Structures are given as structure tokens and as C-alpha cells.
Amino acid sequence: MYLFALSTAEQGASMALFEDNNLVFESTLFSRQSHSKGLLSMVVQAVEIRDGMSVDRIDGFIAARGPGSFTGLRIGISIIKGLSMAVSKPCAGVSSLDGIAFKFCHSQKPVCVMMDAKRTEVYSAVYHFHNGKLIQKGPEMVCSPETAIDRAGFDALFVGSGSKVYREKICSRTHDKGVFSYPSMDGVSACALVISAMSDKGVFDFENHPLNPVYLRKSDAQIHFEGKTGA
DSSP: OEEEEEOSSSSSSSEEEETTTTEEEEEEOOSSTTTTTTTHHHHHHHHHHHHHHGGGGGOOOEEEOOOOOOOHHHHHHHHHHHHHHHTTTTEEOTTTTTTHHHTTTTTTEEEEEEEEEEETTTEEEEEEEEEEEEEOOOOOEOOHHHHHHHHHHHSSSSSSSSHHHHHHHHHHTTOOOOOEEOOOSOOOOOHHHHHHHHHHHHTTTTTTTTOOOSSOOHHHHHHHHHHHTOO
């Protein structure tokens, strides 16, 4: 069985192709250009060139559903939905936070994901793994970095872009007991999205895993509009 995953939750894009439990390829593009510029053709070319196969041989499609960039999420989800419909194969959404946390699934410490959400906030959830398997996941939330740190506890592994933006706060609040990932490991990984999906046998149950964006908070445009209208 072939599974293809795409994340456009952050700047750049990550894509991965799995055959059963084996990674065929993973590719990460860092670009300041919009995700809409040529991304679909890049996805198709990556599948055909890297593995010599056509998109219609893929059995399932996965997209990062958020949180993350509002525009980026919409573009990535639209691409995955379009490919899914074109070849009549199922698609599913997986949390962007999972796409970071599952890279550290062999950590013996709690894994605190902190994506920078701007406005002095982070998108966060705390994960507990054992022998590579998820034991417990806390609620996903947008919150202050202090709240995220306190929910993780002193002796945690802090990962994601927000863990670097608020590194000093983490060090101060944990009395330098917190551990950090390398910055190169902070992004949402399409490979980790698939690993997360594989841990859930019902991932392609569309009713339970709808491929809709999950933002966790209102966009700047919506907040501005509500402020103008008094809504």
C-alpha cells in the first residue's frame, strides 16, 4: 500500500511517500514563494521521478490539517483533496503538531510541541511516548508560552519553532532542565504525519478524520472584521 503525505503548515513544504511501513522518499522545500506556485506539479513530478510510478497508484493521501499558516493549510489541503478525488482514493487530515511530535516518538521525556503562533502565543500539545508508541496526548491549544511550559513540566523535550523563539522563557521556567531539539528538526514533517496516521487504524474514516483545516484561533482578518462590525 502506498501513502502520500503533504504539509504546507509552515513556510516551505514537506512531502513523503511510503510503501507499507517503508519510507520511499521524503522531500522538504524551503521557499519564500507562495505554496500555490507550482506545488501541485512538484508533487506529481516527485512521485513520478523519485519512484517511477504514477499518482493513481497511491492508495491514500494525508495532509497536515493545522494548526499553522492559514493560507498554506488551505493550499495543501486543496491539493490533497484534488489528488484524492482525481484518482478516487481516500484522504485524511493529521494534526500539524503530530507532524512534529512523532519525529521524537522514542523520547523518554514528555515532548512539548510549540509552534510559533505570533502575537506572543504558541500552538502547543504535550505528548508522552513509550517504545515509539503514543501513550498520551494532551489537548491542542493556542496559548501563552508560559502555559505550554507549565503543562509540559520541568523535565521535557521542547520542540518546534516556538521552542526557539521562547527559549529563554523555557530555560528560566524550567530552571535549565528543559531539553531542546535541533532547529533543523523543528518543522512539520510529512514522514511524521504518516507515522502518526499509521498509529490510528481509523485514519481514513472521513467522519472521524475530516480533511478540513484546524486553525485553533481566528485569523487576523476575521478579528479585524469583528472589531469593525462589533460582532
